[in-house]
Amino acid sequence: MKEIQKLYDRIIQRANINLRELEFDVNPYVQNVIPFEQMIKFYAFFGISPHHRLNFQFKNSNLAGSYFLGQCRITNSLLYKSDIRGDELKRAGDLFEYQGFEIPVSRDEEIEITDSLLIKTLVHNFSHDPETLEEFFIKDTISMNYANIHGAPSDGCFLGSFATVDLTTMRDSVIGNFAYVQAGEISHLDIAPGTVWVRVPGEFNFIYTHPQEELNHYIYFKAGIAPQGQLIDFVEDRKEAFQRVFDVVNIEQSIPVPSSASLDRYAVSKSPIHIGENVLVSQRAFLQNAWLGKGANAQENCYIINSRLEGCNVTAHGAKIIEADMGTNVFVGFNSFLKGGPDSRLTIGKDSIVMPHTIIDIKEPLEIPAGSLVWGMIKSAKDLKNHSISIEKFSKINGGLSMGNMFFEGDGASFIAGFQDRIHHILEANGAFFNGSDKKGHAQKNQYISFNTLQPYPEGPRKGLYPTIVIKP
Amino acid sequence: MKEIQKLYDRIIQRANINLRELEFDVNPYVQNVIPFEQMIKFYAFFGISPHHRLNFQFKNSNLAGSYFLGQCRITNSLLYKSDIRGDELKRAGDLFEYQGFEIPVSRDEEIEITDSLLIKTLVHNFSHDPETLEEFFIKDTISMNYANIHGAPSDGCFLGSFATVDLTTMRDSVIGNFAYVQAGEISHLDIAPGTVWVRVPGEFNFIYTHPQEELNHYIYFKAGIAPQGQLIDFVEDRKEAFQRVFDVVNIEQSIPVPSSASLDRYAVSKSPIHIGENVLVSQRAFLQNAWLGKGANAQENCYIINSRLEGCNVTAHGAKIIEADMGTNVFVGFNSFLKGGPDSRLTIGKDSIVMPHTIIDIKEPLEIPAGSLVWGMIKSAKDLKNHSISIEKFSKINGGLSMGNMFFEGDGASFIAGFQDRIHHILEANGAFFNGSDKKGHAQKNQYISFNTLQPYPEGPRKGLYPTIVIKP
Numbered sequence: 001m002k003e004i005q006k007l008y009d010r011i012i013q014r015a016n017i018n019l020r021e022l023e024f025d026v027n028p029y030v031q032n033v034i035p036f037e038q039m040i041k042f043y044a045f046f047g048i049s050p051h052h053r054l055n056f057q058f059k060n061s062n063l064a065g066s067y068f069l070g071q072c073r074i075t076n077s078l079l080y081k082s083d084i085r086g087d088e089l090k091r092a093g094d095l096f097e098y099q100g101f102e103i104p105v106s107r108d109e110e111i112e113i114t115d116s117l118l119i120k121t122l123v124h125n126f127s128h129d130p131e132t133l134e135e136f137f138i139k140d141t142i143s144m145n146y147a148n149i150h151g152a153p154s155d156g157c158f159l160g161s162f163a164t165v166d167l168t169t170m171r172d173s174v175i176g177n178f179a180y181v182q183a184g185e186i187s188h189l190d191i192a193p194g195t196v197w198v199r200v201p202g203e204f205n206f207i208y209t210h211p212q213e214e215l216n217h218y219i220y221f222k223a224g225i226a227p228q229g230q231l232i233d234f235v236e237d238r239k240e241a242f243q244r245v246f247d248v249v250n251i252e253q254s255i256p257v258p259s260s261a262s263l264d265r266y267a268v269s270k271s272p273i274h275i276g277e278n279v280l281v282s283q284r285a286f287l288q289n290a291w292l293g294k295g296a297n298a299q300e301n302c303y304i305i306n307s308r309l310e311g312c313n314v315t316a317h318g319a320k321i322i323e324a325d326m327g328t329n330v331f332v333g334f335n336s337f338l339k340g341g342p343d344s345r346l347t348i349g350k351d352s353i354v355m356p357h358t359i360i361d362i363k364e365p366l367e368i369p370a371g372s373l374v375w376g377m378i379k380s381a382k383d384l385k386n387h388s389i390s391i392e393k394f395s396k397i398n399g400g401l402s403m404g405n406m407f408f409e410g411d412g413a414s415f416i417a418g419f420q421d422r423i424h425h426i427l428e429a430n431g432a433f434f435n436g437s438d439k440k441g442h443a444q445k446n447q448y449i450s451f452n453t454l455q456p457y458p459e460g461p462r463k464g465l466y467p468t469i470v471i472k473p
Numbered sequence: 474m475k476e477i478q479k480l481y482d483r484i485i486q487r488a489n490i491n492l493r494e495l496e497f498d499v500n501p502y503v504q505n506v507i508p509f510e511q512m513i514k515f516y517a518f519f520g521i522s523p524h525h526r527l528n529f530q531f532k533n534s535n536l537a538g539s540y541f542l543g544q545c546r547i548t549n550s551l552l553y554k555s556d557i558r559g560d561e562l563k564r565a566g567d568l569f570e571y572q573g574f575e576i577p578v579s580r581d582e583e584i585e586i587t588d589s590l591l592i593k594t595l596v597h598n599f600s601h602d603p604e605t606l607e608e609f610f611i612k613d614t615i616s617m618n619y620a621n622i623h624g625a626p627s628d629g630c631f632l633g634s635f636a637t638v639d640l641t642t643m644r645d646s647v648i649g650n651f652a653y654v655q656a657g658e659i660s661h662l663d664i665a666p667g668t669v670w671v672r673v674p675g676e677f678n679f680i681y682t683h684p685q686e687e688l689n690h691y692i693y694f695k696a697g698i699a700p701q702g703q704l705i706d707f708v709e710d711r712k713e714a715f716q717r718v719f720d721v722v723n724i725e726q727s728i729p730v731p732s733s734a735s736l737d738r739y740a741v742s743k744s745p746i747h748i749g750e751n752v753l754v755s756q757r758a759f760l761q762n763a764w765l766g767k768g769a770n771a772q773e774n775c776y777i778i779n780s781r782l783e784g785c786n787v788t789a790h791g792a793k794i795i796e797a798d799m800g801t802n803v804f805v806g807f808n809s810f811l812k813g814g815p816d817s818r819l820t821i822g823k824d825s826i827v828m829p830h831t832i833i834d835i836k837e838p839l840e841i842p843a844g845s846l847v848w849g850m851i852k853s854a855k856d857l858k859n860h861s862i863s864i865e866k867f868s869k870i871n872g873g874l875s876m877g878n879m880f881f882e883g884d885g886a887s888f889i890a891g892f893q894d895r896i897h898h899i900l901e902a903n904g905a906f907f908n909g910s911d912k913k914g915h916a917q918k919n920q921y922i923s924f925n926t927l928q929p930y931p932e933g934p935r936k937g938l939y940p941t942i943v944i945k946p
Contacts, residue, residue, distance in 0.1 A: 043722065043925075050933025054940055249516065249720050249926070450928035452516075453722070459921035460523025462946075467527055470943040473935075 004036060004062060004464040007076060011117045014140040018156025018172045022190050026142050026158050028223030033144070034080050034119060039064045040464045042081065042246070043453040045266075046471070051445035052087050053108060056471040062456060062464050065246075067266070067283055069449075071110045078117045083284065083300050085124040086111045087442070088429060090133060098130040105133050116141040118149075121159070122300050122317045125151035129169040129185070145227050146235070146301060147175075148317050148334050160193060161227040162219050162318070164334045164356060177227070178210065178219050180334060180357040193219075196357050196375060200418065204410030208375050210359070211405065215377070218337065218359060231337060234320065238286055238303065241268045260434050262446040267298075276311065280430045280443035293328070295432030297443070306342070314426050316356065324348065327370060331423045333358065340366070348372070353391065353419055373416070375406060391416055477509060477535060477937040480549060484590045487613040491629020491645045495663050499615050499631050501696035506617070507553050507592060512537045513937045515554065515719075516926040518739075519944070524918035525560050526581060529944040535929060535937050538719075540739070540756055542922075544583045551590045556757065556773050558597040559584045560915070561902060563606060571603040578606050589614040591622075594632070595773050595790045598624035602642040602658070618700050619708070619774060620648075621790050621807050633666060634700040635692050635791070637807045637829060650700070651683065651692050653807060653830040666692075669830050669848060673891065677883030681848050683832070684878065688850070691810065691832060704810060707793065711759055711776065714741045733907050735919040740771075749784065753903045753916035766801070768905030770916070779815075787899050789829065797821065800843060804896045806831065813839070821845070826864065826892055846889070848879060864889055 015026045042065035046056055055071040066079040070086030089109035090096065096103045109126055112135050121143040127136035128151050136153055143149060143159035152165040159165065160177035169185045176193030183199040191197070194210030221227035245251060245266055255273045257263045263275055266283035273287050280297040281287065290304040293311030298304050303320040310328040315321060319332045323340035325347045332338065333356030340346035344362050348354065349370030360366070360378045368374060368384065373394050376387035386404040394401075397412030408415070427433060431441025456466045488499045515538035519529055528544040539552040543559030562582035563569065569576045582599055585608050594616040600609035601624050609626055616622060616632035625638040632638065633650035642658045649666030656672040664670070667683030694700035718724060718739055728746045730736045736748055739756035746760050753770040754760065763777040766784030771777050776793040783801040788794060792805045796813030798820045805811065806829030813819035817835050821827065822843030833839070833851045841847060841857065846867050849860035859877040867874075870885030881888070900906060904914025929939045 048928060048930060048940055050930055050935065247722050249722060448932035450931040452928050453926045455521060455923035455925050457521055457523055458923040462523065467521055468943075468945045470941075472941045 002461045003060075004039065004078075004462075007060065007062075007465070008036075008078060008117070010076070011078065011115055011140075011142070014115050015117075015142045015156065015158060018140050019158060019174065021172065021188055022174055024158060024174050024190070025223075029144065029158070029160075029221075030117065030142060031224070033226055036464060039078065039080060040456055040458065043455050044068070044079075044466065045451050045453045047449040047451055048471075049445065049449040051440075051448060053089070053091075054471060054473050055108070055110065056469065058454075058466055058469040060468070061466055063454065063466055064456070071108060073110050073112045075112075075114045077113050077115060079113065079121075080117075080119045082118045082121045082123065084111055084113070085122075085300075086136075088124065089126045089136065096130060096133055101130065103130055103133060107134050109134050109136055111136045111138070113138045115139060116143075118143045118147075120145045120301075121147045121149060123149045124300075124317065125167075127151050127153045127169070128167045129153055132169070144177075144221065145232070146318055146335065150317070150334070161221045162231060162335050162357075164318075166334070166356070177221050178215060178231075178335065178357055182356075194357075196355060198355075198415070200410075200414070204408065204412070204415045206406070206408050206415060208355075208406040210357075210377055215359075234303070234337075235301075238268070241270070241286065242266075242284070259447075260431070260436070260444060262443050264446065265451070278432050278434050278443050280432075280441070280446065282442075282446075295427060295430075297427075297430045297432070310350070312427055312432050314423055314430075316426075327352070329423075330354070331419070337361070348374075351391070353416075353423070358387075376404065475934050476533075477512065477551075477935075480533065480535075480938070481509075481551060481590070483549070484551065484588055484613075484615070487588050488590075488615045488629065488631060491613050492631060492647065494645065494661055495647055497631060497647050497663070498696075502617065502631070502694075503590065503615060504697070506699055509937060512551065512553060513929055513931065516928050517541070517552075517939070518924050518926045520922040520924055521944075522918065522922040524913075524921060526562070526564075527944060527946050528559075528581070528583065529942065531927075531939055531942040533941070534939055536927065536939055537929070544581060546583050546585045548585075548587045550586050550588060552586065552594075553590075553592045555591045555594045555596065557584055557586070558595075558773075559609075561597065562599045562609065569603060569606055574603065576603055576606060580607050582607050582609055584609045584611070586611045588612060589616075591616045591620075593618040593774075594620045594622060596622045597773075597790065598640075600624055600626045600642070601640045602626055605642070617650075617694065618705070619791055619808065623790070623807070634694045635704060635808050635830075637791075639807065639829070650694050651688060651704075651808065651830055653828075655829075667830075669828060671828075671888070673883075673887070677881065677885070677888045679879070679881050679888060681828075681879040683830075683850055688832075707776070707810075708774075711741075714743070714759065715739075715757070732920075733904070733909070733917060735916050737919065738924070751905050751907050751914075751916050753905075753914070753919065755915075755919075768900060768903075770900075770903045770905070783823070785900055785905050787896055787903075789899075800825070802896075803827070804892070810834070821847075824864070826889075826896070831860075849877065 044063035046068040057073040059075045061077045065081035067083045072086045090105045094105040138154045140156045141154040144161040146162045147159040148164040150166040153169045156172045159175045162178045163175040164180045166182040171187040173189045175191045179191045179195040194215040196208040198206040219229040219231045261279040263281045264283040267285040270288040274291040276294040278295040279292045282300045285298040286303040288305045291308040296309040296313040298315045299317045301318040302315045305322045307321045307324045309326045312329045314331045316334045318335040327350030329351045332354045336358040338360045347367045352372040355375035372388045374388040395413040395416045400409040431443030433439045517536035519541040530546040532548045534550045538554035540556045545557045545559045563578045565580045567578040613629045614627040617634040619635045620632040621637040623639040626642045629645045632648045635651045636648040637653045639655040644660040646662045652664045652668040667688040669681040671679040692702040692704045734752040736754045737756040740758040743761040747764040749767040751768040752765045755773045758771040759776040761778045764781040769782040769786040771788045772790045774791040775788045778795045780794045780797045782799045785802045787804045789807045791808040800823030802824045805827045809831040811833045820840045825845040828848035847861040868886045868889045873882040904916030906912045
């Protein structure tokens with residue numbers, strides 16, 4: 001295991017050099033988080049289908065338990081149970097529009113992960129940085145459990161547990177636990193845990209910060225200890241159910257799935273389950289007593305339990321919905337944790353937007369009216385008042401708004417339009433609007449994926465490292 | 474499935490062009506033998522270990538259910554449940570000795586399979602042809618169920634079911650069902666089914682032919698029908714046991730295996746089983762109530778049932794031993810079928826050589842004395858007299874010997890010495906002589922293999938074909 005230890009040391013050192021101005025040492029965070037022995041225990045896997053570009057290059061890396069789709073190049077990196085989905089990348093010949101510029105994409109974009117350590121991290125989407133159209137790079141970066149790197153190139157960064165960076169190029173920055181950043185371009189920032197920040201320079205700026213002490217009950221992680229809290233417990237409690245899914249080569253589909261929908265063979269589904277037309281359930285999603293109406297989706301690391309989604313619902317990467325009824329077109333953002341109970345169901349009316357990284361954890365029934373924008377931490381009807389507003393009202397903001405820990409400045413209509421466009425795009429990409437012949441998306445394309453497994457050297461100095469692997473059409 | 478059909482047609486055509494002088498049409502033989510649907514059903518798999526060279530290149534091929542180890546390059550070929558073991562190839566810098574020449578090997582030898590269709594075929598060993606040291610080629614060739622291509626480059630050939638070509642370069646030839654050829658170099662020959670031919674030009678020539686009608690009970694295969702007979706039934710009856718072995722990702726080892734031995738995770742073992750020191754059990758071997766003493770081996774497609782092997786036994790690719798007791802150092806050649814019964818056990822004394830493709834099928838107990846050379850078809854003690862001789866006696870032949878269907882001419886001592894050297898080499902290569910530190914062979918090296926699976930395009934025009942895959946250290 002000499003080589004893998006050297007590689008690990010090298011990655012840590014490179015991240016630390018990048019983060020020296022922030023006086024941030026990644027060492028104590030990553031110590032003992034993954035024992036090396038775990039890194040040889042799980043196979044990596046990749047998908048092949050006629051509907052996805054194919055270009056994998058793996059070199060001098062450990063890929064334990066990680067999944068790859070599309071176009072990915074991994075070099076000198078340790079990827080532990082991460083999902084690298086290169087299936088929404090830009091293609092050669094595309095025109096990338098940016099502030100009046102139309103920039104041609106010269107070659108197919110690739111996700112390029114170099115000298116990085118990603119733990120249970122989701123990497124997806126395309127990079128929105130006009131400076132680097134063909135390379136969605138992740139370099140000298142360390143990300144912890146359940147982080148999302150979503151269309152966000154990264155150089156020299158540390159992402160805490162359940163952190164999400166979305167459509168943002170980041171350099172030499174630290175993103176705290178459960179922080180969400182969508183800010184275009186950032187550099188040398190140390191984002192506090194529980195921050196939810198959405199900014200389009202010149203248009204608007206939305207910022208919310210979870211109360212630190214309350215957040216610690218859900219996710220707490222600092223130097224020297226492993227991530228802990230309710231979110232970690234929740235996921236760990238359901239870990240075993242995934243075991244069987246990964247242990248067998250071919251799994252039998254026990255649930256009826258319409259021909260326009262797809263239920264990934266690496267998802268867990270516990271009856272009763274209803275899968276409607278055009279539904280997409282991604283790998284590592286967990287469904288238990290769940291009703292998914294037409295065009296609803298459950299993305300990677302989502303949990304939908306004792307809940308009903310009426311249709312065209314987006315459940316973004318890492319979102320959890322428990323004991324809830326969601327109207328049509330409800331959007332639930334990344335890593336949100338919406339937890340009702342058997343006697344305290346959560347109801348969210350149609351067309352509502354639940355901001356990324358929202359926590360709703362209620363002991364009494366709660367009804368959120370249709371067309372709401374919801375954020376922050378909500379434990380009661382009282383909290384809801386301070387952490388929601390009607391989308392209509394929000395659209396009329398021109399100037400600023402402050403509610404509790406939330407500050408907004410700029411154009412409310414632009415903020416809402418941005419979200420709605422994006423939700424529409426997500427539904428479209430996922431195949432929610434498929435009409436039997438046109439508008440195919442992931443739900444239709446993912447039905448025809450075959451899976452392949454890879455394992456590392458089981459012994460010798462390269463133990464734990466994978467050989468060089470190149471896969472092309 | 475258009476592409477795979479085109480590839481199939483192209484392979485058939487190329488083989489037929491090569492075999493035109495023999496007026497042999499492969500078409501009716503291969504029709505319906507594998508439905509295309511089967512070709513997308515099974516994953517291919519390859520091994521990675523620190524003890525094996527690693528160089529795989531797969532291009533425009535179907536590899537359904539096939540296994541690869543070492544150095545293999547597969548192009549425009551259909552390989553159905555075949556084993557391609559490139560783990561005994563020559564290495565750059567080796568000196569190849571041939572009739573007084575010492576020829577340096579300029580680069581690592583590779584198995585190169587091009588424009589060929591191999592069905593349940595084993596490819597192993599290195600090519601012994603001094604004209605092609607670095608390329609063990611199999612080109613424009615079709616081989617049927619349970620054929621062995623053992624160190625035998627092939628260009629434009631057809632191998633019938635259970636045919637073996639061993640250390641022989643073959644061109645434009647047809648090898649009949651259950652024929653065994655070890656003859657250095659052959660060209661434009663049509664070898665009759667059931668022929669067993671061992672020749673070293675200028676030294677000796679051994680030839681035996683199974684009685685056609687009796688052989689038909691064991692293996693019968695002609696144009697227009699699928700291979701049938703006792704041998705096929707025997708294998709088909711045990712097919713299901715392999716299902717589980719291939720269906721799970723990690724299999725638990727239920728049988729104690731000494732640290733110097735290896736029992737492949739793709740072998741079937743049904744208790745009680747004893748695995749001694751230095752024992753090698755290869756993938757697709759089948760053990761049931763089997764006792765394997767120190768240094769014994771069971772190679773690919775071997776079946777050892779209700780039998781005891783005392784130690785240092787070679788059970789070559791495809792050999793079957795049922796209800797038998799084998800002394801130490803007994804060699805059982807390729808595809809031999811040794812079948813005793815509960816009340817009619819077969820006993821073979823130590824140091825005996827059972828020639829490749831021998832059939833022993835008895836209804837009464839039979840004891841073969843130590844130091845025997847055995848061949849042909851034996852169903853009784855009377856048959857044994859005509860199909861065996863003491864090795865000592867055979868070594869004294871100088872001129873010729875004829876017994877029943879067997880004809881020998883040349884130097885008996887040279888024939889026996891050749892066999893014994895080879896048996897010694899096989900035991901050595903398989904690790905039978907490992908002393909705890911030196912003389913490692915497959916038994917010790919194969920413990921540290923990790924397995925990887927590959928699958929073809931599941932849909933679209935390339936359905937059934939695998940993408941281009943390159944794997945290097």
